[in-house]
Amino acid sequence: MYLGTLVGMTGPIGMMKQHDLRDWAQRQTRCHDYLLHGSGMLKDGWWQLNCDLQLQNGPTFHIEQEVLADPFYRFIEKTWMWQQLVLAIPLYWMGGLSWLVWGVSVRIAVSVGGHWLIGYFAHNDGERTWRVEGAAVQGHNIRLAGLLSMGEAWHNNHHAYPGSAMLGLYTDEPDPGWWVLNALRNLGVVKNIRLPIQLPLRPELIAEATDLDRRVERVPEDCDIAKFIRRG
Structure with a gap:
C-alpha cells in the first residue's frame, strides 16, 4: 500500500474512491467522456492529468470501517504528498540534484503519465x-x-x-x-x-x-x- 502511495497519484482511500467512481460510471448505460476516456488523446490527457470531475448526483461510497479506521491508512492518506520526502532526502544526500530529479520528479511523471496512457488505450482500442x-x-x-x-x-x-x-x-x-x-x-x-x-x-x-x-x-x-x- 505504501509503495502504491509513492507512485504519486493519491493516498489509499483517495485511490479507492477514484477507482470505484470510474468503475461505477463505466458500468452504466451512459458515461461521461471524462470517466470513459472518450475524448481525443490531447484533451483526455489534459483532463486526466490536470482536472477533476465533480458530479452533482454522484454515487455514495461506503468504504469498509477497517480501512477508514486504520491509523496507518489514515496517516498516509493525509500525508501522501509529503511521503516523497522519504525518498527525496536520501536520494539528494547520496547523489545530489540529479538523483533527486530522476528518483522523484521523473519517476512520478512517468508513473502517472503511464497510468493515464494505459487507461486511455485500454478503454478505446485493443483485443477483447x-x-x-x-x-x-x-x-x-x-x-x-x-x-x-x-x-x-x-x-x-x-x-x-x-x-x-x-x-x-x-x-x-x-x-x-x-x-x-x-x-x-x-x-x-x-x-x-x-x-x-x-x-x-x-x-x-x-x-x-x-x-x-x-x-x-x-x-x-x-x-x-x-x-x-x-x-x-
Whole structure:
C-alpha cells in the first residue's frame, strides 16, 4: 500500500474512491467522456492529468470501517504528498540534484503519465475476450503493455472479473502483479485472494473471442484452484 502511495497519484482511500467512481460510471448505460476516456488523446490527457470531475448526483461510497479506521491508512492518506520526502532526502544526500530529479520528479511523471496512457488505450482500442452487456464502456487488452503495466493492461479481463486478483487469465497473458500477489500469499503475507471462480455469476458477461477453447487457461502450480474461467 505504501509503495502504491509513492507512485504519486493519491493516498489509499483517495485511490479507492477514484477507482470505484470510474468503475461505477463505466458500468452504466451512459458515461461521461471524462470517466470513459472518450475524448481525443490531447484533451483526455489534459483532463486526466490536470482536472477533476465533480458530479452533482454522484454515487455514495461506503468504504469498509477497517480501512477508514486504520491509523496507518489514515496517516498516509493525509500525508501522501509529503511521503516523497522519504525518498527525496536520501536520494539528494547520496547523489545530489540529479538523483533527486530522476528518483522523484521523473519517476512520478512517468508513473502517472503511464497510468493515464494505459487507461486511455485500454478503454478505446485493443483485443477483447469478453463483453459486458449494457455497459457504456468496454475494456480492452493491450498486449504490448502487459508486462510493463504489471498486468494492468489486461483490462478487458479486469472489466469481466473486476474482483479478481489475477488479470492475465491465460498463459499468453503475463501478469507480474499476480506473480507478486501469489508469492506474498504463499509467504502468508496476504490472504483472501479471489479469482474468477470465486466471484458471483454475471449474466451480462458474454464471451466474444472465438478461440477460447484453443487457448490454455492459466493454472498456477502452487494455487489449489484448478479451473476458474467461465465462458459465456
